Amino acid sequence: MRPAYVTQEGLEDFIDRAFKEDLGDGDHSSLASISADAVKSAYLIMKEDGVIAGMELAPLIFSRLDREMTIERLVKDGDHVKTGDVILRLHGKVRAILGGERLLLNCMQRMSGIATKTAQLTELISGTGAKLLDTRKTTPNMRMLEKWAVVIGGGVNHRYGLYDMIMLKDNHNDFAGGITASVNATKKYLSETGRNLKIEVETRNLEEVQEALAVGGVDRIMLDNMSPKEMTAAVQHVAGRSETEASGGITEKTIRSVAETGVDYISVGALTHSIKSLDISLKAE
Template identity: 65%
Template structure:
């Protein structure tokens, strides 16, 4: 798996505990009321669609957080192609604990599997080119960790995780700064002043702006935003391998292959995380 520095034990634990607090509150009163304290049962994770499975590792951590007495038997792993009727794992242990963990496990896995499935599909459309598929920051608040993890499971590449781990000078930054040269020069001054070493990417909207970046220098990637394929191809030629290139803006499954053929290094698609449909999954007692 691609290096994912955000998947730390602390971050995962914080996410799971916060999500459980939201869902469980002062108790799972349905289970506490209806299920004997000493009841032990098992359930299977049943796939009810076709796609790429994601969230199995996270499910293990959720079950462990809810009750260390729960045991999982893994039958399928993250990244596995699945079809209707497949069983991903079996969980066994205190019945109340299985029921308490059920919805969080399903919410995470359905969403993550949907993202992984769509990512894997778009990646197939890049075959024969050097382009790699990137995600964006268009994620669900407080669920970014899971969504970006799912992109990696589906074969995509994570872009920056947040505002803190790289500098991206987008159109509004450029306009507010007074232009591309001013934005880049101010950024270098800021990095020197604060002692930070962050990669710089600049968004360009025209070939003239690409030329301005080339004349200024000091970046590591140039974004080609909302350009037509012919413009992108010319921009790639102008850049000539001096900097990485990224295509962005309104790219769909109908246009992504043509964009990739322009020779760009990366293609970012917000729809990976903001528009992917879930993969239907359920947890069935048996």
């Protein structure tokens, strides 16, 4: 279940930087108290119900510290787990278990929190045809894992960064002199640079929706901070001539009514910027 942006090189680079941050010149607590040849077992146990994510990281993390460590994954990414479930077992050098414990837990707890929230919101809009999107509101240097967790939870990734899609938000349009000027400048730029990028335009009212349609070449129209009534009117006016995306302060209480307006996508920044990590613990066997 790895999206294309989750590469082996990217994962290894992330783990390198994380160990440099955490281990420094050594885990002196373990070096002082645990003998180098001590070999024991440990397990991961769930302290909360939720959707698990990050299981694939365990062998990548612990193999750096103990190439002979055995790892038994008892669930897979995307599985629903319950409090008390043992999800993974380790057997290897104790120093390696302790050295990799916090990195694995930090990643899995956050990823599982994101996957759980994504699954909950996806269920709330089931049957409407709308798809749940993430945003760029991610933790610096954690975007790969956080967007991966959204996919594991059943959501869809929006653009990965500033380079793989054009998104003309209100500030772009205001600085450029309006939607028409902004879109026309963008089409000229894409033509001159030979880039083939989709164009999305943010709109704040029906008049701006009409302008985005009139200028042409817009692949998706964002309906930002509109009421369900306004969104319904906008979707009906667009009439399939462009994809539509709802955005702006959407919550568990409002997401169903937003989905029922007929929008194609609903983007929720809270999937990654305001998530509660799922509680997971590592215990000595």
